[in-house]
Amino acid sequence: MTRLLWICVAGGLGSGARYLVTLWAGRTFGTAFPYGTLAVNVAGCFLIALIMTLALTTTLVPPNLRFALTTGFLGGLTTYSTFNYETTEFVRERAWRSAALNASLTVLCCFVAGLLGLALARRIAT
Numbered sequence: 001m002t003r004l005l006w007i008c009v010a011g012g013l014g015s016g017a018r019y020l021v022t023l024w025a026g027r028t029f030g031t032a033f034p035y036g037t038l039a040v041n042v043a044g045c046f047l048i049a050l051i052m053t054l055a056l057t058t059t060l061v062p063p064n065l066r067f068a069l070t071t072g073f074l075g076g077l078t079t080y081s082t083f084n085y086e087t088t089e090f091v092r093e094r095a096w097r098s099a100a101l102n103a104s105l106t107v108l109c110c111f112v113a114g115l116l117g118l119a120l121a122r123r124i125a126t
Contacts, residue, residue, distance in 0.1 A: 003064050007072035014076025033098060034086040037079060038106055044078030045110040049117030058125045 022036030029035040055061035090099035
């Protein structure tokens with residue numbers, strides 16, 4: 001039950017962080033492209049690779065903290081459903097370039113961020 005409570009609290013914090021990042025990105029870069037969603041998803045991919053690698057290869061991240069950070073915080077921070085909705089809206093509006101850009105940037109940047117998180121975790125763990 002304690003683990004569930006930590007996951008719920010961390011999930012709320014992650015959701016709040018996603019909201020704040022989205023507001024900041026909209027004010028900073030404009031709202032014509034979903035920069036906030038891209039930012040939280042890329043950050044989440046980096047962080048989950050970092051946290052999971054450290055948690056599974058060292059004793060730096062205990063199990064309850066791992067679940068709170070990954071399932072909770074990062075689960076609340078990242079959002080596939082919003083990415084899907086925004087890309088689908090571009091397609092519905094026949095904004096093909098924006099749809100392709102959003103899909104390709106998200107996949108490529110998230111993949112690279114995950115690799116960087118893994119590499120950093122390996123450096124920390126050794």
